[in-house]
Amino acid sequence: MNIAWLTDLHLNFVGRAEVERLCNAIWMAESDAVLVTGDIASSANLCRYLVYLADNLQMPVYFVLGNHDYYGSSIKQVNSEVAATVKANDHLAWLSQAGVIELTPDTCLIGHEGLADGRLGNPLGSSVDLNDYHRIKELVQTTKEDRLTVQHQLGDEAAAYLDKQLNEAVKRYRNIIVALHVPPFAEACWHEGNNTDANYLPHFGCKATGDALRAVMVTHPDISMTVYCGHGHSEGYADILPNLKVITGGAKYYNPCIADIIRIGS
């Protein structure tokens, strides 16, 4: 099967013609399904775009959200709206609720937003102030320490979810595809061909999800895992373990396109 992988689309920044062009490209690639690794739009129009993609493409749309999808609202509110939207549309599958999805008898898909948990690099010394910390309600905190506490909690929740799904997945599948928005290892965070520095790493990686993935794969050398993620708009590839690799997708604002076609043998 062919899965069109899309990441960091930011559809709210483009017109209808660009969204239709993206859908045409997905059809032309003979895709059987779509995988979106977050930053689809922003809170005000996220669900409208999810429904548009699902109704136009008429194929499974597997997705996780990104930090931008929560802009202008709260994580709690957006998650509630997305859950209701998914419930009403058979083509939409939100991976952080969907559990283990079988793609072929050998291969499954799991995923979670896995937002940046502020544990990689130099969180307390970082001079970076993202829009996230002003436009996502839970991340608007009086002090950096308070914000990091919230980020740690979100990272731990993502890791706990992934750990639970992974322990089910390893019982039945030889290949596991993991979809995340934020790269789960420092080695998988890229900026213009180089690894992200300690100043930016707290905001561009999630240590908790990486620790969860690594722990399971170390104990299952016979199973292979490929992680697809985005967030930094800068592409790269990282071998973390002999059986664990991370593909980070690049993206350009105002030009939503297919990051890659994931081809899975039957």
Ligand SMILES: [Fe+2]
């Ligand atoms: Fe992002």
